[in-house]
Amino acid sequence: MIRTVFLLVFTLVIVPVIIYYSGIHLTSLQLDVLSRLMRVYVVAAGLCFLIGEITKNYSQVDKLWSLMPIAYAWLATGWSGWPDRMILLSVLISLWGIRLTYNFSRRGGYTWPLWKGEEDYRWAIIRAKPVFKNPFVWSMFNLFFICYYQMGLILLFTLPIVAVIPEEPQSLGLSDLILSVCVIALLFIETLADQQQWNFQQKKKQTPDSGKGFLDTGLWAIVRHPNYAAEQAIWILVYGFSIAAGNAWINWSIAGCLLLLLLFKGSSDFSESISLEKYSGYATYMKNTGRFLPRISLSRRAVTENG
Numbered sequence: 001m002i003r004t005v006f007l008l009v010f011t012l013v014i015v016p017v018i019i020y021y022s023g024i025h026l027t028s029l030q031l032d033v034l035s036r037l038m039r040v041y042v043v044a045a046g047l048c049f050l051i052g053e054i055t056k057n058y059s060q061v062d063k064l065w066s067l068m069p070i071a072y073a074w075l076a077t078g079w080s081g082w083p084d085r086m087i088l089l090s091v092l093i094s095l096w097g098i099r100l101t102y103n104f105s106r107r108g109g110y111t112w113p114l115w116k117g118e119e120d121y122r123w124a125i126i127r128a129k130p131v132f133k134n135p136f137v138w139s140m141f142n143l144f145f146i147c148y149y150q151m152g153l154i155l156l157f158t159l160p161i162v163a164v165i166p167e168e169p170q171s172l173g174l175s176d177l178i179l180s181v182c183v184i185a186l187l188f189i190e191t192l193a194d195q196q197q198w199n200f201q202q203k204k205k206q207t208p209d210s211g212k213g214f215l216d217t218g219l220w221a222i223v224r225h226p227n228y229a230a231e232q233a234i235w236i237l238v239y240g241f242s243i244a245a246g247n248a249w250i251n252w253s254i255a256g257c258l259l260l261l262l263l264f265k266g267s268s269d270f271s272e273s274i275s276l277e278k279y280s281g282y283a284t285y286m287k288n289t290g291r292f293l294p295r296i297s298l299s300r301r302a303v304t305e306n307g
Helices: 002-020 028-055 060-065 068-079 084-106 121-127 135-158 174-206 226-244 252-278 282-288 298-305
Strands: none
Touching: 028 060, 028 068, 028 135, 060 084, 060 135, 068 084, 068 135, 084 174, 084 226, 121 135, 121 252, 135 226, 135 252, 174 226, 226 252, 252 282
16 A cells, blocks of 8 residues: 555656656646645645645545536536637536546445544554554554545546647547546446445445445456446546547646546555455455456357357
8 A cells, every 4th residue: 555655746746847847838718727726736636635634634635626627617518708618628527527426425435524423444454554554654654645635636637628728729529428428427337336336335334244235246246346437437428528629648637647548547546455355255256257357258158159
């Protein structure tokens, strides 16, 4: 987990620098919008840190994870004069945020007072590690990784909304339609995966001693993390809108989706290490089922082809 954190922080610094100095520069309007969004980010991350330290609930960023991209998108769109592509992208980001907010809310993520609610179980596990038993070390981890890194990542993977700010009015095209349809399809897959997991967990609470203890049917029989897979694909497609707007295939706004891929890799590694300890059949499940992409068995293919 520590190695993953260092990799993420290193990439957060290096990737934007490399892309910025590759010769692609922002317009004056893009710079203005970006500077405003940065100020929103600094304040929001600071509040998450203070509230987490006071309440000892370190999932404050989780409560904003699905809401901040919506805020960033519509603020940027309004500050830019409401261009068509930005409105479309803001609507899609809002649909993504509504789905995730609902799923987080029904798991107990939002309560009153707002700073309470469900805390990510992984923070308690990390806090129990010897290196984090020092209160100062944990506070620094909370400040730099949980709050400023994660909130910075939210801003970064939303930055294609800034990259699509046009210098001159632009019309929507076929690429915008294709990207939009793909995003909506992935949102459906995420919603279905979340519902399957929700149904499984509710049944598990009623009959805790039945079954394997983990979900391996439905979409979860195809890949181990169908919701994560769809989530990553959605933000890659959001980056695709920057290309549809006329930017290069590799442009400065790619940093966010790259970092998100690393985050999901590290997050799934950590959660699966816990599942391996808890469930005896999870190793077999990992062997037979791909993490984010379906695993094609050559032996199964041979049997199918031979009839």
